[in-house]
Amino acid sequence: MNLSQISNTIHPLPEASIQKLEGHISELSFPKGHILLRANKVESNIYFIKKGIARLYTQKPDNEITFLFCKEGDTLMSLKSYVIGQKGYEDVELLEDCELYQLKTEVLEDLYQSDIHIANWGRKLAELELIKTEERFIARQFRTASERYHELLELHPDLIQRVQLGHIASYLGISQVSLSRIRAEIR
Amino acid sequence: MNLSQISNTIHPLPEASIQKLEGHISELSFPKGHILLRANKVESNIYFIKKGIARLYTQKPDNEITFLFCKEGDTLMSLKSYVIGQKGYEDVELLEDCELYQLKTEVLEDLYQSDIHIANWGRKLAELELIKTEERFIARQFRTASERYHELLELHPDLIQRVQLGHIASYLGISQVSLSRIRAEIR
DNA sequence: AAAATAATTTTACAAATGTTAAAAAATACT
DNA sequence: AGTATTTTTTAACATTTGTAAAATTATTTT
Numbered sequence: 001m002n003l004s005q006i007s008n009t010i011h012p013l014p015e016a017s018i019q020k021l022e023g024h025i026s027e028l029s030f031p032k033g034h035i036l037l038r039a040n041k042v043e044s045n046i047y048f049i050k051k052g053i054a055r056l057y058t059q060k061p062d063n064e065i066t067f068l069f070c071k072e073g074d075t076l077m078s079l080k081s082y083v084i085g086q087k088g089y090e091d092v093e094l095l096e097d098c099e100l101y102q103l104k105t106e107v108l109e110d111l112y113q114s115d116i117h118i119a120n121w122g123r124k125l126a127e128l129e130l131i132k133t134e135e136r137f138i139a140r141q142f143r144t145a146s147e148r149y150h151e152l153l154e155l156h157p158d159l160i161q162r163v164q165l166g167h168i169a170s171y172l173g174i175s176q177v178s179l180s181r182i183r184a185e186i187r
Numbered sequence: 188m189n190l191s192q193i194s195n196t197i198h199p200l201p202e203a204s205i206q207k208l209e210g211h212i213s214e215l216s217f218p219k220g221h222i223l224l225r226a227n228k229v230e231s232n233i234y235f236i237k238k239g240i241a242r243l244y245t246q247k248p249d250n251e252i253t254f255l256f257c258k259e260g261d262t263l264m265s266l267k268s269y270v271i272g273q274k275g276y277e278d279v280e281l282l283e284d285c286e287l288y289q290l291k292t293e294v295l296e297d298l299y300q301s302d303i304h305i306a307n308w309g310r311k312l313a314e315l316e317l318i319k320t321e322e323r324f325i326a327r328q329f330r331t332a333s334e335r336y337h338e339l340l341e342l343h344p345d346l347i348q349r350v351q352l353g354h355i356a357s358y359l360g361i362s363q364v365s366l367s368r369i370r371a372e373i374r
Numbered sequence: 375a376a377a378a379t380a381a382t383t384t385t386a387c388a389a390a391t392g393t394t395a396a397a398a399a400a401t402a403c404t
Numbered sequence: 405a406g407t408a409t410t411t412t413t414t415a416a417c418a419t420t421t422g423t424a425a426a427a428t429t430a431t432t433t434t
Contacts, residue, residue: 058329060329065328065329067324067325067328067329079317079318079321080318080321082314083314083315083317083318084318089325112307112310113303113307115303116300116302116303116306119303119306119307119310120299120300120306120309120310122307122310123299123306123307123309123310123313126310126313126314126317127269127270127313128270129317130266130270130313130316130317130320131266131267131270131271133317133320133321133324134266134267134320136324137254137320137323137324137327138254138276140324140327140328140360141252141254141327141360142245142247142252142254144390145390145391164410164411164412165411165412166411166412173327173328174391174392175391175392175393176411176412176413177391177392177393177394177412177413177414178390178391178392179412180412180413180414181391181413181414183412183413184413184414332420332421351380351381351382352381352382353381353382361421361422362421362422362423363381363382363383364382364383364384364421364422364423364424365420365421365422366382367382367383367384368383368384368421370382370383371383371384
């Protein structure tokens, strides 16, 4: 998924603003297994995923919890770094070879102050992330583990293929054993 | 908490922009028990709470789940209505007599297009809500019910006084019986 | 103040989910 | 291809959490 598709999906921009934005974006590649971000550090970039998939997770004393997958077209960032300049929760591991677009948040912040179209694009970016985060929260609060698994199957069938079940279970908030039990149910 | 305090806490605005914004905001009062919003309707306003407390919840076939409390200084909105103009999940009940500031989203949208300061204010509004929503999600995913209860006690001690425990339990994602058990633990 | 209503806690039991360990299946390596 | 390694499933058991109903406590109404 190329950059203009991604940025346009967030919010359409006039050509001049697109140029300003794209002029500050660089492209990067990393192999599967690469750790892109580390928890407890302030991250000074945001990323757009051109190709590949990543998981955001936190280390707990005895295990780790995956709380988000980001794939082609998604924006990947440490929210707390981006919004309030504080260190975030997330380690980020690339689960496949990835191609990423990178943008310095500092540069973006300047663009927000000088270009009203980019300011509204940034507003939309935050609003769309907000909706997604609320959806995840609602799923967690309102639905059973089984419902969440089947919902994931429907909405993101590729995830089950691309990500190992241990991470999926963690993402769903259950143990891998529970996920196996759910998958074993005949339906 | 008055309007300029609230809007300034979100993001400082130059005087001219404050005037534009405040010119479109009206003030309302409702008694305890009033249902401010209904689920499955597109809501055309957002609210800022001057005084009082509200709970956002969804009706399930046999029970209801409270997923957010909003109080003085908070922004209260149907996220899906505000961001994508779709009907939301939430019923909203006022748990105390409330004084609210009301703003039409349509008007706000126009201001976003014409005033870069207000556009950035709106961006900040979304970003701060995003951080809060992520925090709630993280609490749910990373911490035990007991930890979440004690965290709530620390961060919002007034909530326990102002809101009945059945709603708190629902908010924490546990049954009221479980909450009673947690509260009975000696510490 | 007494009665009625609502909220909270407690109890007993049922259901769901977690933990640990072993078996089976899938994948990677030489 | 065969071996080693990793991932997934299954089994047995422990723990947590839920449900329903009763008991207690608090609040509201008359």
